Amino acid sequence: xxxxxxxxxxxxxxxxxxxxxxxxxxxxxxxxxxxxxxxxxxxxxxxxxxxxxxxxxxxxxxxxxxxxxxxxxxxxxxxxxxxxxxxxxxxxxxxxxxxxxxxxxxxxxxxxxxxxxxxxxxxxxxxxxxxxxxxxxxxxxxxxxxxxxxxxxxxxxxxxxxxxxxxxxxxxxxxxxxxxxxxxxxxxxxxxxxxxxxxxxxxxxxxxxxxxxxxxxxxxxxxxxxxxxxxxxxxxxxxxxxxxxxxxxxxxxxxxxxxxxxxxxxxxxxxxxxxxxxxxxxxxxxxxxxxxxxxx
Amino acid sequence: xxxxxxxxxxxxxxxxxxxxxxxxxxxxxxxxxxxxxxxxxxxxxxxxxxxxxxxxxxxxxxxxxxxxxxxxxxxxxxxxxxxxxxxxxxxxxxxxxxxxxxxxxxxxxxxxxxxxxxxxxxxxxxxxxxxxxxxxxxxxxxxxxxxxxxxxxxxxxxxxxxxxxxxxxxxxxxxxxxxxxxxxxxxxxxxxxxxxxxxxxxxxxxxxxxxxxxxxxxxxxxxxxxxxxxxxxxxxxxxxxxxxxxxxxxxxxxxxxxxxxxxxxxxxxxxxxxxxxxxxxxxxxxxxxxxxxxxxxxxxxxxxxxxxxxxxxxxxxxxxxxx
Amino acid sequence: xxxxxxxxxxxxxxxxxxxxxxxxxxxxxxxxxxxxxxxxxxxxxxxxxxxxxxxxxxxxxxxxxxxxxxxxxxxxxxxxxxxxxxxxxxxxxxxxxxxxxxxxxxxxxxxxxxxxxxxxxxxxxxxxxxxxxxxxxxxxxxxxxxxxxxxxxxxxxxxxxxxxxxxxxxxxxxxxxxxxxxxxxxxxxxxxxxxxxxxxxxxxxxxxxxxxxxxxxxxxxxxxxxxxxxxxxxxxxxxxxxxxxxxxxxxxxxxxxxxxxxxx
Numbered sequence: 031x032x033x034x035x036x037x038x039x040x041x042x043x044x045x046x047x048x049x050x051x052x053x054x055x056x057x058x059x060x061x062x063x064x065x066x067x068x069x070x071x072x073x074x075x076x077x078x079x080x081x082x083x084x085x086x087x088x089x090x091x092x093x094x095x096x097x098x099x100x101x102x103x104x105x106x107x108x109x110x111x112x113x114x115x116x117x118x119x120x121x122x123x124x125x126x127x128x129x130x131x132x133x134x135x136x137x138x139x140x141x142x143x144x145x146x147x148x149x150x151x152x153x154x155x156x157x158x159x160x161x162x163x164x165x166x167x168x169x170x171x172x173x174x175x176x177x178x179x180x181x182x183x184x185x186x187x188x189x190x191x192x193x194x195x196x197x198x199x200x201x202x203x204x205x206x207x208x209x210x211x212x213x214x215x216x217x218x219x220x221x222x223x224x225x226x227x228x229x230x231x232x233x234x235x236x237x238x239x240x241x242x243x244x245x246x247x248x249x250x251x252x253x254x255x256x257x258x259x260x261x262x263x264x265x266x267x268x269x270x271x272x273x274x275x276x277x278x279x280x281x282x283x284x285x286x287x288x289x290x291x292x293x294x295x296x297x298x299x300x301x302x303x304x305x306x307x308x309x310x311x312x313x314x315x316x317x318x319x320x321x322x323x324x325x326x
Numbered sequence: 327x328x329x330x331x332x333x334x335x336x337x338x339x340x341x342x343x344x345x346x347x348x349x350x351x352x353x354x355x356x357x358x359x360x361x362x363x364x365x366x367x368x369x370x371x372x373x374x375x376x377x378x379x380x381x382x383x384x385x386x387x388x389x390x391x392x393x394x395x396x397x398x399x400x401x402x403x404x405x406x407x408x409x410x411x412x413x414x415x416x417x418x419x420x421x422x423x424x425x426x427x428x429x430x431x432x433x434x435x436x437x438x439x440x441x442x443x444x445x446x447x448x449x450x451x452x453x454x455x456x457x458x459x460x461x462x463x464x465x466x467x468x469x470x471x472x473x474x475x476x477x478x479x480x481x482x483x484x485x486x487x488x489x490x491x492x493x494x495x496x497x498x499x500x501x502x503x504x505x506x507x508x509x510x511x512x513x514x515x516x517x518x519x520x521x522x523x524x525x526x527x528x529x530x531x532x533x534x535x536x537x538x539x540x541x542x543x544x545x546x547x548x549x550x551x552x553x554x555x556x557x558x559x560x561x562x563x564x565x566x567x568x569x570x571x572x573x574x575x576x577x578x579x580x581x582x583x584x585x586x587x588x589x590x591x592x593x594x595x596x597x598x599x600x601x602x603x604x605x606x607x608x609x610x611x612x613x614x615x616x617x618x619x620x621x622x623x624x625x626x627x628x629x630x631x632x633x634x635x636x637x638x639x640x641x642x643x644x645x646x647x648x649x
Numbered sequence: 650x651x652x653x654x655x656x657x658x659x660x661x662x663x664x665x666x667x668x669x670x671x672x673x674x675x676x677x678x679x680x681x682x683x684x685x686x687x688x689x690x691x692x693x694x695x696x697x698x699x700x701x702x703x704x705x706x707x708x709x710x711x712x713x714x715x716x717x718x719x720x721x722x723x724x725x726x727x728x729x730x731x732x733x734x735x736x737x738x739x740x741x742x743x744x745x746x747x748x749x750x751x752x753x754x755x756x757x758x759x760x761x762x763x764x765x766x767x768x769x770x771x772x773x774x775x776x777x778x779x780x781x782x783x784x785x786x787x788x789x790x791x792x793x794x795x796x797x798x799x800x801x802x803x804x805x806x807x808x809x810x811x812x813x814x815x816x817x818x819x820x821x822x823x824x825x826x827x828x829x830x831x832x833x834x835x836x837x838x839x840x841x842x843x844x845x846x847x848x849x850x851x852x853x854x855x856x857x858x859x860x861x862x863x864x865x866x867x868x869x870x871x872x873x874x875x876x877x878x879x880x881x882x883x884x885x886x887x888x889x890x891x892x893x894x895x896x897x898x899x900x901x902x903x904x905x906x907x908x909x910x911x912x913x
Contacts, residue, residue, distance in 0.1 A: 118507070120623055120624035120625070546729065
């Protein structure tokens, strides 16, 4: 009994004697691991272009010390040191920048590299936002770890509200059969599990390939003709890949071609799970409205 | 067969040591040689210690082990087939091992199972290539190479299929099987252990291998039990390849280039060539990987790119010269 | 090397031996004994199975029936290494896998006598050089075998067998590619080895070399029929004409018969 008492006194003393415990910040990542930092992160490494945008959205842009290739938004991100591509990071350069928080990408970064970072004692917060709500709460969780909750929660709420407004506006819209073209060669689309699929649904679209198993299925042109979408949206920028859409003009049997419902959506607005998706979704919904307007 | 053995091996060992020192000293973060020395003396900054002990040293040792394994595997297969063009990558062993490893990964298995599965894949690939190429006749170079190339292409297709149907989360980790890369290799010791063990096993067999290199009939007439010896070499070459592939994916042409260069200089006594291959193959891959790390830093190249750029011209030259 | 000391009398014998040539009837089983001091010549037309017989005697091919004995011990009971210390073979065809020098090639003859981890010593080197000297190719010792002429390679192969120094020498057409002088030199070397206690058993396509140098003859007919015995009983025109399906004229030179094909 006396022994036990001694232990509990010791424990109590330890708790009291380590004031750092009081200021711990914790968040659970998308692998289900709880990441706790003694102090809010001051040096953040964002290992995907999306993570970089989310860090900025969370108000932690100034703390970002390392990014990967193609981290082009916001423009300030281009000034940050790059540690190579997200598929193969330069671990030396990354460690040299001494990050106290790494934001990893579950399906984008090599697991081996993330694991070895963890083994070296670098906190790794792995993210994989797959829904509008996930975008908001990822921003919130990052802001907690970065100690920028005020900004982060405000931005997350702005995004949440914006999406909710759109949802309300298009809740009763007539369904439009939509084909979303991720890439041209090979021809790729998304299923309904994908964030873009969610976007289509929100705008009152009906993803003609939503039922496919793979997140980003490869399909044939014939399948598109057979599915006969009313609108085709391509994630291209219009100028350099005009042929992505002009190829469909050869098939007037597709309703989308017949009514000229062939649209471009800037991919950076829809293909990265970031607050810019709000803008992208607005654009998406507007295009579908145009398609509805062209109905005979 | 009558040349001194210790001198060339000593020279190669020193070259290997120099390459490793260079590899540990060079990286995308500049560390002064004096600081590197300090780290090894147990001092130096925390960052430097992490960079050297956690990143550079394991990677350098892994590269050395992988290169040595592949070069010895290549040399053994060349003796077995009496054909200097034999190589685990060209003959599709690496592909088979990669498929085995990927299958285990897809099934959600880890660690030793992946290695065992890679070994089974390499063995299966060996049996397929040798069995099909042998047919009823003997191993003619063209028949063997064609069989190997076709089987390797088949493995490539299977790998692509498996990548296409695997969950996205596994993809970045799986992709490196396609183009060998030592950047994820963390545990060099099993590979080095297999390398040392196999060398210790085959060097006493060296003279038998010399005789076997003159053809199975001649070897049998000189008192060699040809079938068991051939089987032993099959198995060892598969083991070496599988170990290398589980460490670093399929890296091509090391098994081709290294034994060829060494035979030009050192002759063809397997008692010398095999340990020399271990040392020179290791050295080559350490140098190639150092290059891969720094040539377009911070972007990282897989080391397989460098070895292929070296190996393809060598292979074509050999093929051209062999008429 | 201790391995070179051998009992004075030794014999390789066959019992009811039928060599395995696919698609051919069994023919006449062989019951012959090749003893120390004998020089055997195997004669027969192309395709009679001379090479197959040599490979079977060397234990490289399984016979269809019958057994082989080395000093009354079945060769199947012997380890391959032990067998190759007693029995050596010069092949008719040789393949160059990897480049090797003449000396290296001769030295592989020491393989059966060395333990796995053992390197070739000065004794082995001396033996190889003596053999190369005996075959008049020592001056080529540092050349690559692939750069030699056919006759030079043939002599290197015989020197390799001499370095192996088995008791029984099996040779497949040992005079192939050789010029006249070297043919004689090689036949003399072989008969000298027999006189020193070895047993020599060789396939020959030159009837007259056999008549000149061999004391025992084995005739092999294409249909599998065989007959054997002392040379003077075998080398009679009737048997030889039937063997080669060729009319022969016989003259006598230096006390030995000399056979010349008749003009048709």
